[in-house]
Amino acid sequence: MSEKIGVYVCHCGTNIAGIVDVADVSQWAGEKLAANGVVISRDYKFMCSSLGQELIQKDIQEQGLTRVVVAACSPHLHEKTFRNACQGADLNPYLCELVSIREQDSWVHTDKVAATEKAKAILSGGVARVEHHEALEPLRVPIHPDTLVVGGGIAGIQAALEIADAGFHVYLVEREPSIGGHMAQFDKTFPTLDCSACILTPKMVDVGNHPNITLLTWSEVQKVDGYIGNFVATIKQKARYVKIEDCTGCGICWEKCPKKVVDEVFEAGLGNRKVIYTPFPQAVPKYPVIDAPNCTYFLKGTCKACEKFCPTGAIDFNQQDEEITVQVGNIILATGYDLFDVRRMPQYGYGRLANVYTSLEFERLGNAAGPTGGNIVLRDGKTVPKAVGIVHCVGSRDQNYNPYCSAICCMQSLKFAHLVHERTGAEVYNFYIDMRTPSKGYEEFYQRLLEEGTHFVRGKVAEVTNLARIPEEEGKLIVQVEDTLIGKQRRIPLDMVILSAGIQARHDAKEVGKLFGISCSADAWYIERHPKLDPVATMTDGIYIAGCAQGPKDIPASVAQGAAAAARVLGKIQQKEISLEPVRATVIEEHCSGCRICNDLCPFSAILYLEDKKVSEINPALCQGCGTCVAACPAGAISGTGFSNEQILSQIEGLLLLNIRQLEAVPA
Amino acid sequence: MTETFEPVVIGFTCNWCSYRAADMAGTARMKYAPNIRLIRLMCSGRLDPTFVLKAFVGGADAVMISGCHPGDCHYVEQNYKALRRFHLLKRVLTQMGIEPGRLKLVWASAAEGAIFADTVNKYVEEVRALGPLDWPAKNLESVSTPIMEEVHA
Numbered sequence: 001m002s003e004k005i006g007v008y009v010c011h012c013g014t015n016i017a018g019i020v021d022v023a024d025v026s027q028w029a030g031e032k033l034a035a036n037g038v039v040i041s042r043d044y045k046f047m048c049s050s051l052g053q054e055l056i057q058k059d060i061q062e063q064g065l066t067r068v069v070v071a072a073c074s075p076h077l078h079e080k081t082f083r084n085a086c087q088g089a090d091l092n093p094y095l096c097e098l099v100s101i102r103e104q105d106s107w108v109h110t111d112k113v114a115a116t117e118k119a120k121a122i123l124s125g126g127v128a129r130v131e132h133h134e135a136l137e138p139l140r141v142p143i144h145p146d147t148l149v150v151g152g153g154i155a156g157i158q159a160a161l162e163i164a165d166a167g168f169h170v171y172l173v174e175r176e177p178s179i180g181g182h183m184a185q186f187d188k189t190f191p192t193l194d195c196s197a198c199i200l201t202p203k204m205v206d207v208g209n210h211p212n213i214t215l216l217t218w219s220e221v222q223k224v225d226g227y228i229g230n231f232v233a234t235i236k237q238k239a240r241y242v243k244i245e246d247c248t249g250c251g252i253c254w255e256k257c258p259k260k261v262v263d264e265v266f267e268a269g270l271g272n273r274k275v276i277y278t279p280f281p282q283a284v285p286k287y288p289v290i291d292a293p294n295c296t297y298f299l300k301g302t303c304k305a306c307e308k309f310c311p312t313g314a315i316d317f318n319q320q321d322e323e324i325t326v327q328v329g330n331i332i333l334a335t336g337y338d339l340f341d342v343r344r345m346p347q348y349g350y351g352r353l354a355n356v357y358t359s360l361e362f363e364r365l366g367n368a369a370g371p372t373g374g375n376i377v378l379r380d381g382k383t384v385p386k387a388v389g390i391v392h393c394v395g396s397r398d399q400n401y402n403p404y405c406s407a408i409c410c411m412q413s414l415k416f417a418h419l420v421h422e423r424t425g426a427e428v429y430n431f432y433i434d435m436r437t438p439s440k441g442y443e444e445f446y447q448r449l450l451e452e453g454t455h456f457v458r459g460k461v462a463e464v465t466n467l468a469r470i471p472e473e474e475g476k477l478i479v480q481v482e483d484t485l486i487g488k489q490r491r492i493p494l495d496m497v498i499l500s501a502g503i504q505a506r507h508d509a510k511e512v513g514k515l516f517g518i519s520c521s522a523d524a525w526y527i528e529r530h531p532k533l534d535p536v537a538t539m540t541d542g543i544y545i546a547g548c549a550q551g552p553k554d555i556p557a558s559v560a561q562g563a564a565a566a567a568r569v570l571g572k573i574q575q576k577e578i579s580l581e582p583v584r585a586t587v588i589e590e591h592c593s594g595c596r597i598c599n600d601l602c603p604f605s606a607i608l609y610l611e612d613k614k615v616s617e618i619n620p621a622l623c624q625g626c627g628t629c630v631a632a633c634p635a636g637a638i639s640g641t642g643f644s645n646e647q648i649l650s651q652i653e654g655l656l657l658l659n660i661r662q663l664e665a666v667p668a
Numbered sequence: 669m670t671e672t673f674e675p676v677v678i679g680f681t682c683n684w685c686s687y688r689a690a691d692m693a694g695t696a697r698m699k700y701a702p703n704i705r706l707i708r709l710m711c712s713g714r715l716d717p718t719f720v721l722k723a724f725v726g727g728a729d730a731v732m733i734s735g736c737h738p739g740d741c742h743y744v745e746q747n748y749k750a751l752r753r754f755h756l757l758k759r760v761l762t763q764m765g766i767e768p769g770r771l772k773l774v775w776a777s778a779a780e781g782a783i784f785a786d787t788v789n790k791y792v793e794e795v796r797a798l799g800p801l802d803w804p805a806k807n808l809e810s811v812s813t814p815i816m817e818e819v820h821a
Contacts, residue, residue: 074687074691074694075708076688100691100694102694103690103691103694103695104690104691104694104706105702107695108693108694108697108698108699108700108702108785109699109700109701109702110699111702114674114702115702117702118702121705122705125705125707514739514740519684519685519740519777519778519779520777520779521779522779522780527778527779539684539688539742539778540742583710601713601746601749603743603744603745604743604744624743625710626710626711626714626743627709627710627711627713627714628711628713628714628743628746628749630714630716631715631716631717631749631753632749640710640714642710643709643710643714645716645718648707648709648716649718649719649722651707652678652707652719652722652723652726652728653722653726655678655705655707656676656678656705656723656726656727656728658726658727
């Protein structure tokens with residue numbers, strides 16, 4: 001055995017040592033795997049600590065180890081740590097193998113004997129594999145300095161501004177005609193009661209004017225190719241039917257447009273808009289779009305009122321959708337959330353009982369720029385409610401709908417209660433399951449509401465109905481609820497009920513995730529690289545997530561994530577080039593028969609057939625290292641670096657303890 | 669007292685979905701049978717059928733192949749190649765006298781630690797019911813095909 005292998009078994013405190021007998025594993029490896037080249041076998045409390053790493057480095061230098069196997073946690077956590085430790089002692093980092101006896105052993109098994117046996121097998125697999133490791137050099141690729149930000153809500157705006165302010169170019173893509181996202185729909189923000197538009201619109205204007213930001217609204221990303229540092233995104237710019245180079249945003253077109261439709265997006269169905277429109281007065285960009293499916297001209301071929309009155313001749317009914325491609329180094333996804341569809345809970349009467357509102361409708365109702373000019377009135381447009389109920393957790397914390405807490409509804413409901421109280425003087429009832437006010441200033445806001453005289457009823461609302469049982473209930477909405485604090489059923493007659501709907505992932509989050517090559521949780525939130533330590537990166541290098549696309553959160557948290565994602569991107573841009581894992585496939589020319597079976601298997605078109613040599617060749621910059629061609633080559637002419645046949649076949653032998661069994665079989 | 673048969677299952681996982689599902693099962697401390705021993709590949713498409721035969725030759729009682737859900741593959745569509753090889757392998761194994769139940773394919777996303785753990789548990793029980801394969805003892809000498817020669821090499 002020419003290699004000198006060092007084996008290091010980690011206790012991870014009691015995380016591993018509590019189930020696996022680490023001392024036994026280490027001793028076993030030292031004895032039984034000596035024939036496989038193990039010259040040192042140690043166990044240590046925390047291998048990842050600096051002392052643990054120094055232990056490895058000292059052995060490499062003093063004992064001349066040529067290979068290192070660490071049995072500890074998942075390679076997804078600490079592979080880099082141990083590779084770096086080896087590099088620090090002048091051992092090529094790829095000659096180190098980390099095998100997991102924590103996530104894949106001690107944490108999932110309860111039988112100590114079986115877990116210890118399994119740890120030995122796993123370790124033996126690592127030792128057998130590492131012998132066939134080769135010294136590798138990481139691939140260096142340049143990072144394109146431009147960034148694509150998808151989603152122009154507050155998280156995307158923050159991310160775009162941070163990067164643009166740092167001097168790098170950003171493409172900000174937004175599906176709607178204007179950036180602003182949900183925050184632009186709100187009247188006030190909790191708990192400070194800042195005017196939402198007042199704090200948001202200056203940022204929107206900054207985005208619109210920023211020399212480093214190319215704003216692509218009314219656009220959607222169609223396709224993404226490439227990898228970190230070198231993505232190519234194809235973006236569809238939907239036809240606005242307005243020439244933005246001529247449009248001044250004067251607004252005459254939407255004044256003159258004769259057709260009104262219900263605005264289901266920005267006004268949440270509560271108000272109307274014209275067919276040529278900007279979603280709201282402070283829209284960025286200021287240019288309107290024509291809603292072609294509703295436009296009289298597109299439907300009937302006549303009208304063109306907007307064109308007639310446009311002072312600059314900016315209307316162009318012949319405009320077509322356009323596709324543009326941009327090259328970027330990094331991508332931030334800040335695609336936001338959808339509101340839970342409260343119609344799925346018919347017992348709450350939304351859509352059937354006029355004065356039952358969704359939270360987003362109420363935001364528009366209370367908004368000074370909204371359909372009622374900020375007057376909180378019933379659907380008839382004039383009656384001021386005298387008693388208002390706010391139902392928390394609609395569609396959240398409910399096993400029938402979404403099991404998670406939507407994080408914002410308690411505070412949002414408190415905000416509503418305050419606004420109703422302040423503007424109408426109505427009695428306000430909040431129906432809650434648990435009050436959750438865990439951020440700065442939130443609990444104080446709750447206390448303020450308690451002092452304002454808002455009624456808090458602890459219990460999940462069973463039903464909202466208009467079927468009166470007693471004369472006092474006639475003409476009212478009645479909330480039937482068990483008040484769990486007094487242990488009684490209550491029926492509370494009200495004029496208005498607001499359903500504080502939960503938030504959920506975008507309806508197309510999964511498809512969008514696929515487009516960018518990142519995965520979603522079961523609830524369709526995008527999965528971060530690590531829930532605690534890497535909250536804005538994803539498993540796909542160069543793709544970051546921010547805001548509610550990652551999970552329910554409020555505005556401060558979305559802004560923080562937007563900025564965090566920007567910081568991560570700026571860090572990558574500053575490096576100018578990045579090291580990629582040298583896990584690549586290569587064709588051994590003299591073994592290649594030129595059959596071309598591999599050519600069509602590669603989804604990245606990395607394999608080229610060289611007509612002159614009659615062999616295939618792999619472009620390492622395009623190869624992503626999946627290894628499908630390696631497995632498919634009938635001649636065995638393709639080798640997969642880092643995952644070679646020898647490495648994997650040896651690991652199988654090791655896992656099955658073949659090496660040991662064969663040795664033991666000899667004397668018997 | 670008869671000793672219960674503890675099968676050995678070799679599990680092939682992909683780096684992006686199923687190995688991370690196993691990671692997640694670990695982080696969430698979900699419990700599953702210790703009979704499975706995992707190998708991490710970059711992609712289920714890397715699975716050379718020889719690996720599966722090698723595992724059987726080496727004494728494994730069953731092999732579980734796992735990858736990203738169809739459509740979710742980190743490498744676009746390479747898990748479909750694994751699916752093809754899975755079906756091919758089942759036929760080859762049957763011809764070699766190995767029950768097709770000794771090979772399983774499961775899709776598990778990075779979020780599906782629970783599915784991963786649950787599948788392993790059920791599968792180990794299925795294999796336990798099949799009993800030991802003990803292929804090396806039974807067949808090593810009698811089988812001599814080019815594939816086997818490659819496996820032994």
